[in-house]
Amino acid sequence: MTAELSMLIDVSRCMGCRGCQVACKQWNQHKAEKTRFTGTYQNPPQLSPETWTLIQFIEPVDYDDNPRWLFRKQQCLHCTDAVCAQVCPTGAINKLENGIVYINQGICAGCKACVETCPFHIPKFDHHSGTVRKCWLCLDRVKNGLKPACATVCPTGAIRFGSRAEMLRIARERQQILTNQGFAPRIYGEKELGGQHAMYLLPENASIYGLPENPRKPTEKIIWRWLMGVIPGLAILAGIGSYLLKERSKSEAKTGGE
Amino acid sequence: MEHYVWGAPVAIDLFTAGLGAAIFMVAVVANLAGGRKYRRISTAGALIAPWPVILGVVLLIIDLGRPGRFWEMILKRAQELNHLESPFIMFKIGSTMSIGIWLVVVFIILSFVYLIVALLAYPFKWAEIFQKVVGVVGVPFALLVTTYTGVLIAASNNVVWNNWLLPVVFVSSAIVAGIAAIVFILAGLQICNPESEIGSDVPKLEILNSRVIVVQLIMVILFIVFGIGSASMRAIIGSAFGLLWWVGVIFLGLVVPLIIGFKGGAKSPHTSLVVSTMVLLGGFYLRYIILIGGQI
Numbered sequence: 001m002t003a004e005l006s007m008l009i010d011v012s013r014c015m016g017c018r019g020c021q022v023a024c025k026q027w028n029q030h031k032a033e034k035t036r037f038t039g040t041y042q043n044p045p046q047l048s049p050e051t052w053t054l055i056q057f058i059e060p061v062d063y064d065d066n067p068r069w070l071f072r073k074q075q076c077l078h079c080t081d082a083v084c085a086q087v088c089p090t091g092a093i094n095k096l097e098n099g100i101v102y103i104n105q106g107i108c109a110g111c112k113a114c115v116e117t118c119p120f121h122i123p124k125f126d127h128h129s130g131t132v133r134k135c136w137l138c139l140d141r142v143k144n145g146l147k148p149a150c151a152t153v154c155p156t157g158a159i160r161f162g163s164r165a166e167m168l169r170i171a172r173e174r175q176q177i178l179t180n181q182g183f184a185p186r187i188y189g190e191k192e193l194g195g196q197h198a199m200y201l202l203p204e205n206a207s208i209y210g211l212p213e214n215p216r217k218p219t220e221k222i223i224w225r226w227l228m229g230v231i232p233g234l235a236i237l238a239g240i241g242s243y244l245l246k247e248r249s250k251s252e253a254k255t256g257g258e
Numbered sequence: 259m260e261h262y263v264w265g266a267p268v269a270i271d272l273f274t275a276g277l278g279a280a281i282f283m284v285a286v287v288a289n290l291a292g293g294r295k296y297r298r299i300s301t302a303g304a305l306i307a308p309w310p311v312i313l314g315v316v317l318l319i320i321d322l323g324r325p326g327r328f329w330e331m332i333l334k335r336a337q338e339l340n341h342l343e344s345p346f347i348m349f350k351i352g353s354t355m356s357i358g359i360w361l362v363v364v365f366i367i368l369s370f371v372y373l374i375v376a377l378l379a380y381p382f383k384w385a386e387i388f389q390k391v392v393g394v395v396g397v398p399f400a401l402l403v404t405t406y407t408g409v410l411i412a413a414s415n416n417v418v419w420n421n422w423l424l425p426v427v428f429v430s431s432a433i434v435a436g437i438a439a440i441v442f443i444l445a446g447l448q449i450c451n452p453e454s455e456i457g458s459d460v461p462k463l464e465i466l467n468s469r470v471i472v473v474q475l476i477m478v479i480l481f482i483v484f485g486i487g488s489a490s491m492r493a494i495i496g497s498a499f500g501l502l503w504w505v506g507v508i509f510l511g512l513v514v515p516l517i518i519g520f521k522g523g524a525k526s527p528h529t530s531l532v533v534s535t536m537v538l539l540g541g542f543y544l545r546y547i548i549l550i551g552g553q554i
Binding site for chain 2: 086087088089090091092107108109110111112113115116117118119121125126127129130131132218219222224225226228229230232233234236237239240241243244245247248251
């Protein structure tokens, strides 16, 4: 059994240089994207088949009208309870023993079921390859004992990579330091969706950073979704049957009476 | 041009798969309730039920990014065979799409068997019992196929689709469309053969459909009420889509047939043909608007 690996993204240390974005593009040989200025340094505007990681620029305005500038590295969080892998009808998406959730490009048929179920909207459909693509935590590098490309370039140490236990230890240390500084930090991904293999250390609320406070699998209550179709369906069919039976006995009574 | 993750082919697939399965269910219920008395309804239904579902499968395959890899959803690759559960067959209980594919495969086979026994039962009395048996076996699969079209998009990260009423909206809409499809066929045959009595059950079906439409309308209204919190839902009912929604889906597709049904059915088969066409279009628009509108 391989040890569980994880990335730790210390949001409090990120300064938005986007070196990780470039490193990801270089290592995975992704094309540049043509974009337009939209009033923010966030560029490209969203994740795509060619952009597997992206620094999100968030500008909330405080109670005293002071704008703040926050950065979060967006990428696949490699959930333990990975709903994308569960809904994949071909078995192309697999959760590996080291925790990496990996889309086998040779099997993916491009049905897009994962795109529609990921609670973080991470997998993106690629019109050129006809498959769905997303961050694979540089599985090729990791298998050879290297760190993912983005983790090697981060100049502030905001991106760390190693065994999950070690990352959790570092996260707790940082959490303590930030708490002493007056923040209310949260280790996002420690328990969420069975525990993620890319965790965030968030200095404040997850929702400010565009993350769901309490991420849930959309398929969680799926049995109720089925029952909400089957039970009313049976009731309607029973109604149709009773109407047709009544009509039949009505017409039989009529022909009998004549 | 905006690319939707799931676009028009999926909208048509959600409509036709539900439609074919609903036609099957209506045909079977008519056969069980009335035997030879309703044989026009049950035979017409048996004849048309498989085709929309097959069209749906074809569109589902076309919509794949790699249509040639469709078999990956059916068969397992050799290196995956160490999993002892379901050797060779690709089936994942956690994947709605995987469940749906197998439901559709079983339904298509059963609906063809039903088609054959229904044709045999028309002249031969001995085949009637087989028709009833195959029908009873097929109804659960048909109902699950109909529900699947709703569950597939209801269990998603999309705020408009992830509505607990979506499956019942799709199921009731499919049954309404299924009855309308049978009306369409019978009224069409009546127009082609004015001397025959083939369309004699049409008013009865229209009255029946108006009752189902009452359920459908309540479900659609509740669906909007429970989903109105999301901006996308407000955009659906308040934009250009909204016009199609209120006129195409609600007024022409549901309110007009409702009124006609409560007045005792259309007076001429031509009217029945037009109204049932509007119901079918309304059923398609319902899915198209929810599917595309939810992604805007």
